[in-house]
Amino acid sequence: GNSVTQMEGPVTLSEEAFLTINCTYTATGYPSLFWYVQYPGEGLQLLLKATKADDKGSNKGFEATYRKETTSFHLEKGSVQVSDSAVYFCALNGNKLVFGAGTILRVKS
Amino acid sequence: DVKVTQSSRYLVKRTGEKVFLECVQDMDHENMFWYRQDPGLGLRLIYFSYDVKMKEKGDIPEGYSVSREKKERFSLILESASTNQTSMYLCASSYGTVNSNQPQHFGDGTRLSIL
Numbered sequence: 343g344n345s346v347t348q349m350e351g352p353v354t355l356s357e358e359a360f361l362t363i364n365c366t367y368t369a370t371g372y373p374s375l376f377w378y379v380q381y382p383g384e385g386l387q388l389l390l391k392a393t394k395a396d397d398k399g400s401n402k403g404f405e406a407t408y409r410k411e412t413t414s415f416h417l418e419k420g421s422v423q424v425s426d427s428a429v430y431f432c433a434l435n436g437n438k439l440v441f442g443a444g445t446i447l448r449v450k451s
Numbered sequence: 452d453v454k455v456t457q458s459s460r461y462l463v464k465r466t467g468e469k470v471f472l473e474c475v476q477d478m479d480h481e482n483m484f485w486y487r488q489d490p491g492l493g494l495r496l497i498y499f500s501y502d503v504k505m506k507e508k509g510d511i512p513e514g515y516s517v518s519r520e521k522k523e524r525f526s527l528i529l530e531s532a533s534t535n536q537t538s539m540y541l542c543a544s545s546y547g548t549v550n551s552n553q554p555q556h557f558g559d560g561t562r563l564s565i566l
Contacts, residue, residue, distance in 0.1 A: 376554065385541055444493050
């Protein structure tokens, strides 16, 4: 079946550092790929998405490119802020939404 | 903005009780979902519904049931609560077909403790 694997956290960075959170997937067909973010005490909210190979999703300085050849959808941001501290979930939507385990990001000032 | 509202943020119940978790969405979405979130396991789908009175099992339906009598409301029922059902429960809704590329919109979650 479909599955998503994320790098384990927590990831701890200083403010203005470069962020990469790795995500790889296994799927049949051509799923859509998503990154969701969960801030403390809140539900998940959509951060960005890509619906086909080579699409780049972007939002709030975050980017991720749908790489079919490496079955990856890594999340990147050039300069993180303390307010980016949250849990990040990679997900794919084939016949249903499948989530990775989540990666905790902590940004220190 | 889409609003998904879960009736309680925190809930404490006893083993063997029947527990109801309520979720309401205000955007006329066809699809509604219940997940549980546990550390290291991400989100796991319990049940979903793509129309009124319709329901489908997710990955971990055992010990749960659901009800969707109106389009905007989706209830999760723990028939006889057990301690291993202590978790964070998240409700979500989405537009279109279940397997479309439309995002899901989440409520803030209910943290349920079974004693």
